[in-house]
Amino acid sequence: MSSISLIQGRHTDNWQAELANAVTTTEELLRIVKLERLAPTVTAGGNFRLLVPHCYVDKMQPGDANDPLLLQVLPSLAEKSPAGTTDPVGDLHAMTAPGLLHKYHGRVLLVTTGACAVHCRYCFRRHFPYTTANPRKGEWGEAIDYIRSHEDIAEVILSGGDPLVLDNSVLQRLLALLEDIPHLQWLRIHSRLPVVLPSRIDKSLQHMLQRSRLRTTLVIHANHANEITEIEIAALQQLGMAGITLLNQSVLLRGINDSVAALAALSKRLHDAGVLPYYLHMLDPVQGAMHFEVPSSRATALIDALRLQLPGFLVPRLVREQAGEGSKTAIFTI
Numbered sequence: 001m002s003s004i005s006l007i008q009g010r011h012t013d014n015w016q017a018e019l020a021n022a023v024t025t026t027e028e029l030l031r032i033v034k035l036e037r038l039a040p041t042v043t044a045g046g047n048f049r050l051l052v053p054h055c056y057v058d059k060m061q062p063g064d065a066n067d068p069l070l071l072q073v074l075p076s077l078a079e080k081s082p083a084g085t086t087d088p089v090g091d092l093h094a095m096t097a098p099g100l101l102h103k104y105h106g107r108v109l110l111v112t113t114g115a116c117a118v119h120c121r122y123c124f125r126r127h128f129p130y131t132t133a134n135p136r137k138g139e140w141g142e143a144i145d146y147i148r149s150h151e152d153i154a155e156v157i158l159s160g161g162d163p164l165v166l167d168n169s170v171l172q173r174l175l176a177l178l179e180d181i182p183h184l185q186w187l188r189i190h191s192r193l194p195v196v197l198p199s200r201i202d203k204s205l206q207h208m209l210q211r212s213r214l215r216t217t218l219v220i221h222a223n224h225a226n227e228i229t230e231i232e233i234a235a236l237q238q239l240g241m242a243g244i245t246l247l248n249q250s251v252l253l254r255g256i257n258d259s260v261a262a263l264a265a266l267s268k269r270l271h272d273a274g275v276l277p278y279y280l281h282m283l284d285p286v287q288g289a290m291h292f293e294v295p296s297s298r299a300t301a302l303i304d305a306l307r308l309q310l311p312g313f314l315v316p317r318l319v320r321e322q323a324g325e326g327s328k329t330a331i332f333t334i
Contacts, residue, residue: 015200018054022052042076043076043077069224109156111161151183156186219248222270251292268314
């Protein structure tokens, strides 16, 4: 059964139309979820405006001001705090060509676009200067030349923004350029769309990734079990059947998933979809999102408790990304 045949309500087989009709104002969002009373506590979002597709809003519980999906996308007055930095993981320092970040040995990250299907309020790139730091649309020449000239690079990570916001024809052109580099072996795609806009996982995308000579991994980004319904499970299972390795990375967020019950439920739901829990990130200290921060002591206690409830393959690695380090930093109980 295809994922499209499961889609009902606001879900369609035209993901671009869904994205074009996404909710973009706090007034509309609060009206849909019947929480107009929260208006005095929210902001319009400033330069990082609200953006969320209706199919994601449909998974929220009307009338619940603490809904874990709502809290991820609703701009809060707490975002006006000056705490944090605008480049929390050292992206700009690691840029070796427009849009290309070379932080770790053997792999590079290509910021393919500044566009997303949803504006998550904890986004570590909410201040990233996409206009000046990224190549013009579809022009990856300098990045491709850099990758080609560094034979130790075996993996390219497509990020953003969100690379799956690009249509299939653009992705195919980029993929062809990467496949033409002999020393590349792996392609990794980081995307939130499989849980935010599941209709994006169409047959054309599946076939493109399945045909690639590069061994492909899709790292999705789900933070809460409520983000993954039968619709998302069906879409992800199709990718798994196409031979795509599926991993998940989450961000530990105060008031959203900072409990053993929430993290265990997420791991189990991911397993249902054929996705392996991979990373649980500590919040990157980005300005405007520090109200989501969970202390390291609390995070390690949660992971320790999770290990007692779940088999090891369902327990994600607790990590922090630190600017200048040669890899993600794993966090363990001391």
